[in-house]
Amino acid sequence: MKIDKIKNYNQKLLAVLGTTVTLMALVGLFSIGFFAITEIFRYSSYDNDIEGILSDEKIEELQKENKRQQLISFEKPILVDSTNLIYIIPISHKTLNEAEYVDEGIMELTNSFSSNNYNIDKRYSKSYYGSFNNLIIYYYKDNSTRKLFEDRINFTEIKTEYFDDDILILFKAADKDTYKDGVVNLNDFKKLYVYSFKEKELRKIGVKNTDIYSYSFVNGSKNLLIQFGIDQDKDGKFDSYREPTKLMQYNFEKGKLVEIIDKELVKELQNSLDGSEKE
Numbered sequence: 682m683k684i685d686k687i688k689n690y691n692q693k694l695l696a697v698l699g700t701t702v703t704l705m706a707l708v709g710l711f712s713i714g715f716f717a718i719t720e721i722f723r724y725s726s727y728d729n730d731i732e733g734i735l736s737d738e739k740i741e742e743l744q745k746e747n748k749r750q751q752l753i754s755f756e757k758p759i760l761v762d763s764t765n766l767i768y769i770i771p772i773s774h775k776t777l778n779e780a781e782y783v784d785e786g787i788m789e790l791t792n793s794f795s796s797n798n799y800n801i802d803k804r805y806s807k808s809y810y811g812s813f814n815n816l817i818i819y820y821y822k823d824n825s826t827r828k829l830f831e832d833r834i835n836f837t838e839i840k841t842e843y844f845d846d847d848i849l850i851l852f853k854a855a856d857k858d859t860y861k862d863g864v865v866n867l868n869d870f871k872k873l874y875v876y877s878f879k880e881k882e883l884r885k886i887g888v889k890n891t892d893i894y895s896y897s898f899v900n901g902s903k904n905l906l907i908q909f910g911i912d913q914d915k916d917g918k919f920d921s922y923r924e925p926t927k928l929m930q931y932n933f934e935k936g937k938l939v940e941i942i943d944k945e946l947v948k949e950l951q952n953s954l955d956g957s958e959k960e
Contacts, residue, residue: 732776732812733866734835736858748780758819759809761841761848762878766821769850771813771839809839812866816850818876829876829883832856835865836874844903847879853893859917868918873907886931886938892919894926903933906941 735743735751743749751774758768813836818827836854855869862868872887873896887893892910899906908926910919930939 732774733855733864733868734774734814734833736861736863736865737833738858739863740833743780746780747783749783750777750780751775752777753814756809756811756813759839759841761850767878768819768821769839770817770819770826771809771811772815772817773811773813807841810837812837813839816852816876827881829874833865835867836871837867842898847877847903849878849903850876851896861917870912870917870919873905884936888929888938891927894919894921899930905931905933907931907938 739750754773754775756771756773758770760766760768814834816829816839818829820826834854834856836852838852840851842849842851852874853867853871854874855865855867855871857869858865859869870887870891871893872885873893875884875886876882877884886905886907888909890912892912894908894910896905896907898904907929909929910921911925911927912919913924914920928941930941931937932939
């Protein structure tokens, strides 16, 4: 009788433990799934939330009234060369709810910069995200700076690539409102910019009326393989789902773009897709 009671107790105990473990596993799976979905949604909506710079047309309208609607903002310095203590400082911007006269707020802006003590991030960074309109190279050892751009541009990601003899900074940036929606952002045609610390030179890589879609380095080389998006419907914006891309190689030493696939082969492949008769 006692043995039966013990067996029943053990069975109930095992059942309770099994149910508890199952519930914990389900809760864990649900939590992982929820986190994954949240992250996917966050990253998929990130580009849509990025705030671009105002278009040239909008700027002209504001200038007629001696007004502005965006202010520069300095991000934390990023250490890219630990040996020589060289930093990059991304320049972002904030959009005001209402346009203000240019003379207003200048002293407040400059005073706030001079009074802040920034904590320098001493970690290496291979990518940095935000909404930027310029980049400053900061040479800590001699306390000097260099502004990379004279023109108005917008970019959202900075990449650093380390080589044995050089450090390169790369980013895709737009400088014209090609989509004609009133802002210069990643919806517009972009070019690839490459800054070499060794050469102290900024390179601009692009093809007229195309968009930089993706790029990658050739193994063991500074040469790049670049995908250019073709604006087939000529609306000023590249749609990666419905418009084609072309491939080119950028020869870093010569500073030139080179066709990878010759025109005859491109024509042959297109004719094959079209179902055209062979000659």
